[in-house]
Structures are given as structure tokens and as C-alpha cells.
Amino acid sequence: MNFANTPSFANQGLQPGGRLALCVLASLALLVGDSQYGLMEKARDAISVVLYPLQRAANVPLNLTMQVGDFFTAQAALKRENDALRERDLIQSSHLMRMSSLEKELQQLRRLNALAAQPSHAGVVAEVLYTGRDPFSYRLIIDKGSSSGIASGQAVIDENGLIGQVTRVQPLSAEVTQVINRHYIVPVMIERTGHRALLYGFGGGVEVRYLPISTDIRENDLLVTSGVDGVYLQGIPVARVKQIDRLGGAAFARVRSEVIAGVQSSRFVVIMPNRRLPATPPVAEAPADTAKTDKKSP
């Protein structure tokens, strides 16, 4: 005998059709409300806080295996890594020494020229909790949120370059939209020439669009953030040019490029402070700057 087969004699509430209609209507309302008007952020925050323990619990086995793995790392490997790190430390500390004096000089010059001083570049380190399963949204969830001072709009980098931007902040976690997300645009410049361009994500990769054919760009050129916006500090590496198609008859060159940062693989990321822009000058009639980031639209 199968209990599941027992017919329900007492039919309570709405017919299935009615229920479905109700649910479908509610879903559609939510979809529109969330995508067009961003009405659901509060609810999302609340649910994500409730789910946070589960999130941490899901990470426990992985962390344990990693810890066990760390424990059994061979000494030789540790030694090698230690040596490499020490060497890098030496090189970087020499860079740093020069940097700090240069920075002081720069601040002085900026003061002399009455330019706004740039904030210091201290970032917050966060760990990637998981990547969203949704194939449409190239997003990461990190384990720092508004309680650690993260704000929406901050740039996120790893040791190699730009990963993306914080787009949604919850109390204990935050969502990072990756540069390869569709709708993601980064103002970049070609490091070699200083030519400014826009880097578009297209869902799984990035490309430079609307670059006149005559532009001086070559394969293997490095694209770094140009800093022409309030979001990214200047000079963060973003992508490397892979291939340039200059089609006769087209006004723009097709530039395929490859993201440098481990957008799909980094486990630890650094959240950079926003670049502070000087107050907008009173003349507001200036034409809209083309090099403006489009803060994602989900």
C-alpha cells in the first residue's frame, strides 16, 4: 500500500490551477521588481543573513581538508616557497621604499597644484565563499560585508589584476560581479600608449569595443584601468590583448582580450577603497564622458 497514492478527499484552499496562477504572478512581480526597480534588496539581505550559518557550514569540510593538506605539506615545499617569498619580499621592499618617497613627493606636488589628494591604498582581504551557480551571472560571494566596511561599488582585485566590483552588500557577505559579466564595462587604457578605451564584458570574456581601426594597439598589449571614474584606482591590470581583427569596411577594430586576474580561480581577493574624485566643477554642461563605468545592471 502506498500512502502517497491516497487521494486527498478534503480539498483545502485553492485549486492547483489557482495556486499556480498566484505563484506565477508573484514570481513575475518579483522578477520585474528585482530587475527593474531593485525593490527586493532588503528581503535578500534578510534571507542571506539567515542562510549565513549554512554557508559557513558548507565551507567547513573544504576548510578542514585544506587544513589537513597544509599540515602534511612537505618541508621541502615549504622551504622552497619560503625562499621564493623572501626573495619577492626583498624586491618589493626596495620598490616600497622608493614608492613611499615618490608618494610623498606626489602628494606634495598635488598640494602645490591644488589637486585632491588620493586616499591611501589599503585594501581589505576577503575569502571567496562560493561562486553563484547561475550561468548568467558571473558573480562571487565573499565573506566580508557591510560589517567590515565594504560598500557597494568598490573594486575587487587579486594578486594579478582586477576581478570586478562589489555590487551587492549584505551584513556578513558581499556579492562581486566579475569583469566577464555581461553589462560590465571598465574604463581602461593601453599601458604602452596611454590610449583610453572601454573594456566590455560579454559573459565569459572581455573585449574592447569601439576602438578606431587606426588605433595603435598590438597583441600582448596590457590593458590597465585608466582611473577615469570614481571606482578604480589607476593602473590596475585588467586584460591582455590576444588578437586584433581589423576588418576592411568596419569602422572599429575587433580586439579580443583575455582577463589577467584569476576571475574564476582566485580564493582570496582584496577589496580596494573607492577612488575619491574631486567635487564636480560647477560647469555641468560638459558632455557626458564616454569613459564612465556602467555600474552593472543585473
Next chain:
Amino acid sequence: MNYDRPQELLKPVKRRFITLTFVVALALELLPLPQGSNRWLPDFVALLILYWSVNQPRRIGIGMAFGIGLLADVVTTSMFGQHALAYSVGAYLILLRQQQLVMFNLGQQTLVILVLMVLMQLLMAIARWSVGASLPGLGYFLPALVGALLWPLLTKLMLLPYRSERH
């Protein structure tokens, strides 16, 4: 007649057990798995919705599917309502023919589940597309296929705690 389905006396399913299965499925979504894995990893929450609405239609119906869908929306960082829409439609289609479905053998059920999983994926794709995402390729339906293939295993697994000791 159905020969595959275990016909021994089953203990009644506890609500606690149903909740636990959903918690585990949601936790699976939250696992920091390698990036490529979500190209084939099925949507376990969807599978569970289908499973429980076939086997416990009084407990998991359209409304529950909707609510769990909302949770899944937050967990998978997708649009609000996307999973909720797909899950409630899936649950509804199951409930339409639930009394026949439980009588099917596992092979027949798997086929039905395959169709439903693909349909649910399609609904989500359309929902995303209508608010401005691009349509995905055919590879997008691979998880649905894998999920349907896992159906017999899931059924056996779920019945495990509810076999009577002696039969």
C-alpha cells in the same frame, strides 16, 4: 504493473526528513566547488522539489515550491523569482498527473523528470532573457540531463531510511 518500485511497507515520512533534504541540497549549492562543475552539476533543489511533489504531494506543493524557489534565488545569486517561477510550474505539472506518476516505474519517471527539468531550465532562461540576459547555448541543458539520470538513484536513496526493518 510496476516492478521497479519497492512495494514493501514504508514508514510514514517525517516532515523533519523533508526539511533536512532541502537543507542539504541548498548547502550543496553553497559549496565552493571548482568553477567548471556547475556546467554539469544538476540543480539538486529542483530534483528534490520534483521528488517530493511526486511522492508527498500533500507536503510539498506549489506554494512550498515557490517558497523554496525564493531561497534558491538568494543562494544562487540569481534574480528574485526566477527559481520560484520554475519550481512552482514544475510542482504544478507534477500535481496534475501525480497519481499516474507514482505508479510509473523508475524508467518512465526518469523520462518525465527529464522533460520537466529541461522545461524548468528553459523557464529560467526565458525569465533571465526577458530581463536582459543573453540566451545560453545548448550546454545549459546538460545539468537537466544529469539530474534526470540521477533520478533512480535519488529515489532509492530517499527510500532508504523509510524501509521497515523486516518485510
